[in-house]
Amino acid sequence: MAAWAAETVDGAMAECSNLGIPRVRADRPHTMAKARRRRKPSTLEKAALSRHCPGVMLMRNTEHHCDILVVGGGVAGLAAAVVMADLGFEVACVDAMPPEPTKAPALDGRTTALLQGAVRALSACGVWADCETESAPLNVMRIIDENGRRANAPLTTVFDSADVGEGPFGFNVPNAVLRQALMRRLRELANAHHIAPAKLSEIRYESTSVRATLEDGRVLTAALSIGADGKGSPCREAAGIRARRWTYGQTAMAFSVAHTRPHGNTSTEFHRPNGPLVLVPLPGNRSSVVWVERERGAAAFMNLDEDAFLRALAARTRNVLGDLTKVGPRFSYPVGSLLADRYAAHRLALVGESAHALPPIGAQGLNLGITDVTTLAEVLTDAWRQGCDIGAEEVLRSYERRRRPDVVARVIAVDALNRAVMTRFPPVQAARHLGLSLLDRFTPLKTALMRQGMVPVGEMPKMMRGEAIRPVRRLAQPSGTTGIS
Ligand SMILES: Cc1cc2nc3c(=O)[nH]c(=O)nc-3n(C[C@H](O)[C@H](O)[C@H](O)COP(=O)(O)OP(=O)(O)OC[C@H]3O[C@@H](n4cnc5c(N)ncnc54)[C@H](O)[C@@H]3O)c2cc1C
Numbered sequence: 001m002a003a004w005a006a007e008t009v010d011g012a013m014a015e016c017s018n019l020g021i022p023r024v025r026a027d028r029p030h031t032m033a034k035a036r037r038r039r040k041p042s043t044l045e046k047a048a049l050s051r052h053c054p055g056v057m058l059m060r061n062t063e064h065h066c067d068i069l070v071v072g073g074g075v076a077g078l079a080a081a082v083v084m085a086d087l088g089f090e091v092a093c094v095d096a097m098p099p100e101p102t103k104a105p106a107l108d109g110r111t112t113a114l115l116q117g118a119v120r121a122l123s124a125c126g127v128w129a130d131c132e133t134e135s136a137p138l139n140v141m142r143i144i145d146e147n148g149r150r151a152n153a154p155l156t157t158v159f160d161s162a163d164v165g166e167g168p169f170g171f172n173v174p175n176a177v178l179r180q181a182l183m184r185r186l187r188e189l190a191n192a193h194h195i196a197p198a199k200l201s202e203i204r205y206e207s208t209s210v211r212a213t214l215e216d217g218r219v220l221t222a223a224l225s226i227g228a229d230g231k232g233s234p235c236r237e238a239a240g241i242r243a244r245r246w247t248y249g250q251t252a253m254a255f256s257v258a259h260t261r262p263h264g265n266t267s268t269e270f271h272r273p274n275g276p277l278v279l280v281p282l283p284g285n286r287s288s289v290v291w292v293e294r295e296r297g298a299a300a301f302m303n304l305d306e307d308a309f310l311r312a313l314a315a316r317t318r319n320v321l322g323d324l325t326k327v328g329p330r331f332s333y334p335v336g337s338l339l340a341d342r343y344a345a346h347r348l349a350l351v352g353e354s355a356h357a358l359p360p361i362g363a364q365g366l367n368l369g370i371t372d373v374t375t376l377a378e379v380l381t382d383a384w385r386q387g388c389d390i391g392a393e394e395v396l397r398s399y400e401r402r403r404r405p406d407v408v409a410r411v412i413a414v415d416a417l418n419r420a421v422m423t424r425f426p427p428v429q430a431a432r433h434l435g436l437s438l439l440d441r442f443t444p445l446k447t448a449l450m451r452q453g454m455v456p457v458g459e460m461p462k463m464m465r466g467e468a469i470r471p472v473r474r475l476a477q478p479s480g481t482t483g484i485s
Pocket residue numbers: 071072073074075076077094095096097110111112113114198199200201228229230231234252253254290333351352353354360363364365366367368369
């Protein structure tokens with residue numbers, strides 16, 4: 001049976017005003033119980049019911065309605081679609097890129113160091129089990145500072161997760177593996193529809209719904225849109241939300257390497273004047289590498305043949321992994337930061353890089369994106385239960401209030417760290433060395449910093465704490481057939 005046919009009705013209804021959120025739609029029935037019993041099935045629902053399958057082919061020049069439209073099917077968008085559908089919302093996720101047919105080993109060369117909270121959230125929605133065997137735990141983080149006078153006698157600071165005592169800091173997973181796991185779960189969810197490749201051409205935020213037109217003429221309407229459409233976010237632009245963007249004249253090269261010495265589940269971050277170079281464990285004697293250089297230098301390294309590239313890398317990694325024997329495909333990314341002025345507007349919530357982007361140092365980017373998604377899930381399920389319109393500005397403001405302090409703090413901290421690593425200004429270098437040596441000697445401070453790095457500023461979302469959120473509707477059993485059209 002399809003998800004909406006098995007819809008449940010929550011018992012106790014609280015007034016939205018308990019949350020400080022006024023009822024938004026005057027035409028809303030007195031209780032959500034009534035509202036949901038009376039609610040006509042959406043076009044997506046009808047189509048799926050008539051076909052007795054979860055997959056829905058969206059016809060051109062027709063209009064389809066769902067609860068939540070996710071624009072962007074990168075890792076943040078897929079995570080948003082899975083989490084919201086897993087909670088019973090009717091979700092459509094539109095992405096301009098085609099879904100990859102196979103588990104491409106190096107789709108974009110990146111891996112993501114996911115902190116424990118993000119791993120808990122992905123476990124809760126049935127995604128993490130597929131990533132486990134292809135990811136490596138991050139037990140120890142080591143910083144080797146070789147800037148300024150430290151070039152020949154670098155200062156090493158070690159952060160051991162055993163000092164915090166809650167298992168590893170997190171796990172390093174290839175983005176390709178994470179994407180496949182998210183897409184597999186999305187296909188399982190009868191109330192989720194992945195529409196790709198399909199490009200959004202126009203989005204309008206109207207009083208009672210959001211209306212999106214795809215380039216091929218299909219129209220989707222929803223109570224809420226989630227903008228997970230990356231740094232250039234068309235959703236953000238259409239809502240008139242400004243974003244501050246800045247760059248550092250750096251390029252990040254991302255790839256994986258095989259090596260002769262075991263990494264011991266230790267991630268090593270070299271702080272060098274041109275930018276950080278980070279080695280992050282993968283299963284076996286393999287590591288993923290993010291090597292940041294000034295733009296021109298990076299272009300020259302990217303053009304080297306494999307042997308020369310490995311020699312250049314070996315010269316910069318102090319033999320910590322022994323001999324480097326093989327390098328995977330290399331990808332490069334401009335390094336920059338982005339901070340949206342607002343994270344939500346009427347019928348739009350931003351998640352992932354449409355709201356914030358940071359240099360690849362300190363493994364914050366997608367972890368922030370997962371915190372966005374799980375916070376939004378909590379806000380939306382609360383609003384739904386209390387009879388509120390999930391796309392209303394007042395609901396979304398509470399999402400923004402919860403996310404903004406954390407995001408601003410992390411963007412500022414990572415920006416400052418990246419600049420401090422790059423600086424050639426001796427007083428700043430000296431201050432950084434002093435800070436690192438103090439940290440190394442003063443364990444309580446180091447432990448506090450490690451804890452701080454792992455949890456968001458403010459309240460940690462329930463899913464990231466390992467607590468369940470009650471779904472808004474009961475889910476249909478997975479059918480195993482595809483929901484991708
Ligand atoms: C080298 C490197 C290493 C990193 N390492 C880490 C790490 O260790 N830990 C960590 O937490 N983070 C890390 N990050 C950050 C992390 O990779 C990003 O935060 C994450 O990939 C961003 O995902 P996203 O889904 O927000 O954006 P994107 O991946 O940019 O996805 C946006 C999606 O929107 C779609 N889209 C755009 N416009 C349209 C349209 N008009 N219609 C339809 N679809 C559209 C695009 O097709 C795309 O699929 C790293 C980043 C880099 C560059």
